[in-house]
Amino acid sequence: MFKPNYQITNAILNNIASIEAAREIIENAPLVPYWEKQFREDRVVRTVHYSTSLEGNPLNIEEVRKVLHGESGEVKAYSRDIQEVINYRNVIKYIESTQRGTNCISEDDMNRIHELTVEKIVPETEVSAYRDRQWGTKNSTTGEISFVAPEPERVETLVQDFFRWVGSDEYVSTHPILRSGITLAEISRIHPYTEGNGRTSRAMATLSLYFDGYDIKRFFALDEYYDQNSEDYYRAIQTYQEDDDSLVPWLEFFVKGLDIELSRVKERVLKMSRDHKLREEIGQIALTDRQEEILNYIEKNRSIKNQDWRELFPDVSDDTILRDLKDMIDKGVIKKEGKTKAARYIIR
Numbered sequence: 525m526f527k528p529n530y531q532i533t534n535a536i537l538n539n540i541a542s543i544e545a546a547r548e549i550i551e552n553a554p555l556v557p558y559w560e561k562q563f564r565e566d567r568v569v570r571t572v573h574y575s576t577s578l579e580g581n582p583l584n585i586e587e588v589r590k591v592l593h594g595e596s597g598e599v600k601a602y603s604r605d606i607q608e609v610i611n612y613r614n615v616i617k618y619i620e621s622t623q624r625g626t627n628c629i630s631e632d633d634m635n636r637i638h639e640l641t642v643e644k645i646v647p648e649t650e651v652s653a654y655r656d657r658q659w660g661t662k663n664s665t666t667g668e669i670s671f672v673a674p675e676p677e678r679v680e681t682l683v684q685d686f687f688r689w690v691g692s693d694e695y696v697s698t699h700p701i702l703r704s705g706i707t708l709a710e711i712s713r714i715h716p717y718t719e720g721n722g723r724t725s726r727a728m729a730t731l732s733l734y735f736d737g738y739d740i741k742r743f744f745a746l747d748e749y750y751d752q753n754s755e756d757y758y759r760a761i762q763t764y765q766e767d768d769d770s771l772v773p774w775l776e777f778f779v780k781g782l783d784i785e786l787s788r789v790k791e792r793v794l795k796m797s798r799d800h801k802l803r804e805e806i807g808q809i810a811l812t813d814r815q816e817e818i819l820n821y822i823e824k825n826r827s828i829k830n831q832d833w834r835e836l837f838p839d840v841s842d843d844t845i846l847r848d849l850k851d852m853i854d855k856g857v858i859k860k861e862g863k864t865k866a867a868r869y870i871i872r
Contacts, residue, residue, distance in 0.1 A: 525685050530770060530771035530772050533772060535776050543701060546787055549790050550743060560741065563743045563793075564742050569592060570585070571616060572612045573588040574752075575723055575726055578722065583599065587601065592613055608645065611643050611644075611645070612641065619637075619727060620734075627735050630687065630690070631684070634716075637727045638720055642717075646719050653717070654676070657676055673713075674713075674715070679714060682714045690707075700737070701782065702775060704778075705774065706771060707728050708729035709778075712761055740786065744785050749784055753781070756777060760778075809855050815851070818845075818848060821833075822858065827861075828868065828869050859872045
């Protein structure tokens with residue numbers, strides 16, 4: 525049976541404590557349904573973009589957004605690149621269809637996620653089928669082999685060993701965050717398929733968190749951290765792949781990434797909560813329709829400047845808008861930063 529080897533370092537412990545604190549704040553923050561919906565939609569776009577980008581997909585985040593909104597015709601890209609985006613959205617739908625806290629990840633989950641990941645991309649014979657050939661990676665600079673996956677004849681046994689661990693008492697006693705990180709690393713190391721292993725392993729790590737009640741309102745996108753720190757990501761994974769005696773470097777990277785992402789989400793949630801509270805207070809303040817439009821613009825874009833309101837109200841003079849802004853300042857709704865033409869107005 526697979527037996528992960530690691531020690532809980534101070535770095536891991538401190539980051540888990542920070543994650544738990546952020547989780548508590550995010551799950552209990554009062555957000556209106558509109559903002560929760562916006563958070564989740566944004567998280568889907570970011571997850572799809574960054575996970576596929578990490579594997580070389582060239583679509584930028586706005587192009588991914590268009591594809592997910594059914595506007596593929598407006599995106600100039602190879603059909604395969606578009607299909608990868610559609611497929612990973614389907615993977616997220618599969619993960620979101622699960623019930624939190626009711627199950628453990630399984631081999632069936634892994635194969636289903638792989639099937640969704642590579643649909644219309646690889647031959648049917650390779651969909652959810654364990655690879656039958658050797659696989660390795662080369663260092664792009666030196667040309668040297670940097671990682672050799674286990675022999676194909678060992679793949680099925682290694683997969684079964686891993687999922688036996690998932691069903692063990694040791695798995696149950698392991699912290700859910702560490703279970704997720706170990707899942708990502710071990711599936712990546714086994715490299716069970718000919719293609720789609722990275723996306724499958726990351727999706728399985730997310731599914732593991734969801735099953736353990738760590739969906740955290742489905743607001744976070746860990747793949748963004750991986751893509752923006754891709755060299756560190758691959759180095760940490762490779763360290764484990766080359767020396768499977770220790771998961772410590774990988775787990776420190778994984779837990780740090782989750783902490784950074786949830787801290788970012790926490791700050792955004794707290795800001796939205798403050799804005800919601802302000803909105804409730806503003807509800808008692810009389811604002812004109814134009815002032816409401818100004819407030820909506822600031823909430824969406826964080827500030828408004830002279831060039832912004834000229835585009836927003838092309839038929840209204842600067843003097844009129846400035847009177848509106850001064851009135852909103854006097855009522856305690858917004859405040860001014862900077863002077864003269866460089867000034868901007870933000871929510872107080």
